[in-house]
Amino acid sequence: MSVAGTRPFLVVGAGIAGITAALEAAEAGQEVVLVEREPSVGGRVLRNHQYFPKLCPPACGMEINTRRLSKSPLVRVMTRSQVTAAQRSGGAWLVTVRHSAEHVTRACTACGDCSKVCPATVADPFNLGVGRVPAIRIPHVDAWPRRYVMDRQACPAGCRACADACKVPGAIDLDARDRDEQVEVSAVVVATGWTPYPIEKLTELGGGLLPDVVANVTMERLAAPSGPTGGKILRPSDGAPPRRVAFVQCAGSRDVKHLPYCSAVCCMVSTKQALYVKEQIPEAEVTVYYIDRRTPGRNEAMLPRAEAAGVHFVKGKVATVKQGAGGALVLHVEDVDAGRIVDAEADLVVLATGMVPGGNGEVPLPVVRDGDGFALDDRTARVFATGVARRPEDVAASVRDATGAAAKALSVARSA
């Protein structure tokens, strides 16, 4: 069953779903073009400190996947690239991929000489804007491809410090330009992931207003050794370790004013993060305010584990979070079991914000979407969706259906 001569697939997005779809197809002999907007692969999973329910580091499984990518002769990974146009051509698609200017080329050895002399800094995109990093830097310690990246627009006028410091011939090109490439592909897998629901839209919960009200995605970075605090959970306002931490579930989810659906992962995420806090600060008082604790399957084991660690679970929807006296935050919440309204204090409030499907309006493909904005399979157009671009789900489910998406795309390509 040779697939030689068939056109490659296009996989848009190199998070866990896109990487999986690309690799599973490639290892079955299919050529794949994997397009990623960011400078390195791994998307949101690598920004997690640990996976639930095993509490293991995402970089462990990703190590296998990047090794597979390094080894596979059939996957072409295009980072810092975006699909800018797509048109049907017979049974296939003719897509235009724009490669952002390669100021740091593949010759880069990741030695770091450039970073040391760079005078400019930018908010760290890998750490979701928390902390500052040099304008030329390795995106993060596990970055694959292992290559530095330059935020050219942050460079001071006329500065050539990095180019002068670099000893590797051809590694830095200050004059590089964006470049377009056309690729004919036989099928498309949309794996554009998700963005966190913006906490700025949750002003009643202090989102965007109070520095010690953070989103769950930020909490992951605070707990990660590679994060802005070196893995220490600290209050953003004063850098002190919090003694009372509150998690607000369904922050903007299961709410027709915000996201009407359940984001499927936030209960596990908060339970996991409550365990991060308990592990680092055993004496901290940790409370999770929830409507329903949704920990399906074997994730259920996390609940007794968290309870044994002293995490409190309180059924009740948090109505408001306000600044109280003495630096404390005050949560106005209905404690359903106690049958009363309480004002609870916390030093750090984590909003369990949901997932908004990514790629909406960014990928110039006629992707069919449902009312929530999630992408649907379109077999006649040979466009398949996977991961959270397709529905709210966790990593295990993303890998599961990305493998399936590879099969769907491969079967239409082979039937042609």
Place this chain on the structure above:
Amino acid sequence: MERVGVFLCTGCDIGASLATDKLEQLAHTSGAVHVASNPCLCAPEGVASIRSAVDAGTVDGVVIAACSQRHKQQEFRLDPAAVQVERVALREQVAWTHPPGHEDTQALAEDLLRMGMVRAKKMVPAKRMAEAVEQAVLVVGGGLAGLQAAQAAAGLGHPVVLVEKSAELGGYLAGVREVVPDAPPYDRLQQSPLPDLLRAVRADPRIRVLTGTRLSRVGGQPGQFAVEVEGKAGREEFRVGAIVQATGARPYDASRLAHLGVGASPDVITSAQLEPMLASRTLARPSDGKPPRRIAFVQCAGSRDAAHLSYCSSECCATSLRQVMAIHQAWPEVECAVFYRDLRAPGQIEHFYRAVQEQSRVMLARGTVEGVAAAGGGLRVSVKDSLLGERVEIDADLVVLATGMVPNSADGELIRQLRDAKNRIERNESETQRKAAEELAASLAHHEGTEILNLAYRQGPDLPVLAYGFPDSHYICFPYETRRTGIYAAGAVRAPMDPAQAAEDGWGAAMKASQLISALGRGETVHPRSGDFAAADFFLQRCTQCKRCTEECPFGSLDEDAKGTPQYNASRCRRCGICLGACPERIVSFADYSVDAVASMIKSIEVPDEVDEKPRILALLCENDAYPALDDAAMKRATWNPWVRVVPVRCLGAVNVVWIADSLSRGIDGVILIGCKRGDDYQCHYIKGSELAHKRMENVQETLTRLSLEAERVRVVELARNEMARIPALFDEFAEKLVELGANPLKGF
């Protein structure tokens, strides 16, 4: 290899840190046939210098003394048929992590270079497997997941045999008309996907369906499984390349739920027992055949309960919502009450939950049902912790228990233990042995006759199972993988899931099966060392039939002949090297990884004599997690003790204890092994490797104590992939400990 060339990079601080002229000299005196330095070896000019030496036939082994093996792989990729490549990480392990110009730094670099050269000399070209590969896929189980897998595999171009033990296809959904919506607008019942799928499968000429059929034997190995089935039409044999096990789940045994009224009244039924009433549109109480007026649904009946199933079955809440909606639509006058602990309608099922909430005569209430009892002509449900009050009693005339699902798996390893015990009883060797065997057999008796696949594998007839009886191996990152190569689990047998997810699983498992067949066709192995081809080589003349390798292989790759000699199945093997670690006779090797190669590397380490007071430490690092973490630490310019010599290993399980013995007898002062986490939440990529290494090293430590050597000279450490920050302290503390212990007394012998 005979002719080793050494290519030294002097960029990335290597040249500034080391006397590279001395390294070149060392390479010459150590027998390199070609030595060259380059200021940037990965640049086109540098790569060209390597290629021209290879093309000219000057060298057949290449040592690249530059950066870690994990970097610049594309640049340094050479044809493995023509040349063997060994990487020496002078950048990460020397230049970036040790003071420049120091004698210890130089000594470290020289040792690493010698070690790399020795390894290159010991490597031999690997051959690809070249066996015939069957294209057919066997799907076991004709429920939704299996049907979807069959259709998907056929769509990928494979002939398919679908075996179903019952007379009809369809599984659980055969008795279900409508399902929970998985398509927009998500707020109404959806037609079951089963009828269309059944039609497609039956119409597909590439799919052969065998109902009323069981597997009586599966022999051979991936690419050439020899399958024997028994069915209505008698016995039949055929060959397939890969297998999808989609045997589904069964409802939890409700007879164990007496506290919820099971047995006390026929009107307490399970969700599964309600299905035929909904499908046939005949709602009737089993006791008197009358239509019920008030139905209570009890969620988590035997689920999320340590006394029954401690996990959540994921789909029972949605199933009850679906049943409530179906009742509401067909019999709008019937009242339904659902008692739940947490209403689990994840993702977009939330839309459907909202739609059910909006129906009249439907009550969804949080509360834990403590008991169901017959009362008058009906049933009384006691609920605690509900919003209605601390403890309330509700009358109903039909109670539906939402029971969870139990995977239809068989515990291959325990079945084998049972068989072994029975054999021992038969052999009747000694009274005590017979007694022990009888006790074991009695405790495992319930596994009798549970076989599904009937694998003719030494380690047992079915997939090994892990927590809760699910036959998985790495369920987060690689959900279809099992511990038997070429056999992929799909649907509710591998995790509790709803029909939409089971169908998705069918697609995914078919992909894995197809991929396996494709990879074997190229002579390559699969996950996690996909693309690898060098198989294990067993020098059987020296085998003592100790059976360690056949017992310990995590993938059941090895069978035994009557005498207990291992019979290797190359396409079952994942190349982890755990057999190499297990073998006391050191007869297992790979072309690119062998006991001799690593032992020779150890021998090439220069060990200072006692007066020098500089201990030498061998660090065996698992290349999956620990070695990358070391690279990360180097990237961050961490520093650590310069007496450590790092050797990457395939898995801690792929460490042969002779390496420890060799090290200590050569005067190396201590050996530290760093590998992945073991235990229930293991991170070992080969499942059991790290666990086995700990056991083996405990034995080594005992031996050391017997020899009056300190057990502390051998240390095993678990390290997660993201724990780079721990590495310097691990090395430094171990070095301090060894200084404290004093020199290895075997030094100089």
